[in-house]
Ligand SMILES: [Ca+2]
Ligand SMILES: [Ca+2]
């Protein structure tokens with residue numbers, strides 16, 4: 001992200017408590033999802049991992065806690081295939097390179113993806129103790145994060161989730177907290193991610209959102225989504241787009257589409273609205289999505305839209321009127 005701009009956006013836009021859970025409140029997604037490494041890809045996870053970054057503002061000096069809801073794989077929320085035999089590792093990284101290493105921002109766990117210093121790790125199988133309950137990492141000193149004040153306003157932590165055995169689906173949520181025993185927001189903190197894997201609502205009337213930030217070097221985006229099961233539409237609302245749709249994938253396949261950026265969209269967020277199919281009811285739908293710019297670099301999604309939720313401006317998006325003879 002453009003350094004100076006980000007600092008100014010942080011001043012303009014105070015991140016509120018809504019930025020602390022992942023998925024975020026504004027996203028309206030029920031859970032993140034990751035499968036064990038023997039999972040059937042057709043169930044909605046292409047490579048059995050997830051990477052989430054948290055930024056803690058440099059002004060925050062008290063310890064932080066990274067809490068995971070339902071970290072185990074087993075029980076009501078999770079997706080069972082045969083026996084519950086899935087083990088998943090959650091690891092937290094800070095220090096130099098945790099975020100800035102290029103391998104940490106790719107679509108695959110290749111190279112030095114686990115860059116930085118491992119601060120904590122724990123693996124979970126099926127465990128009723130954590131079923132619909134929280135596990136807490138920490139206390140963590142914020143200064144153990146990678147210090148990136150210009151790019152992200154403070155200290156950045158990387159959370160790596162890896163399915164290390166089994167074939168079941170793990171559904172879970174995060175919360176960045178000031179307390180170990182409850183969810184109390186760290187003011188000014190937020191999360192971001194490059195390749196996002198989540199569960200859609202079963203309820204067809206729910207609308208979910210993801211918020212990529214279009215920085216000043218983006219000319220076009222190529223979106224890729226996996227195993228969407230043709231479940232409705234994904235559309236872009238921005239200052240210049242009033243519902244441009246992304247190509248949505250079917251079962252166990254990728255779909256890609258290219259979207260040009262209007263100059264007025266630079267340094268604004270997109271509201272990518274996820275609207276479920278009204279005609280066919282699709283339950284337990286796990287999906288994957290990522291965006292690349294014209295250089296093939298991944299574009300960040302933010303847990304809250306940087307600069308606020310964009311509103312379509314008719315004057316920008318207006319097409320010339322057709323001239324009739
Ligand atoms: Ca779970
Ligand atoms: Ca299983």
Ligand SMILES: [Ca+2]
Pocket residue numbers: 043044226227228229284285286287
């Ligand atoms: Ca799916």
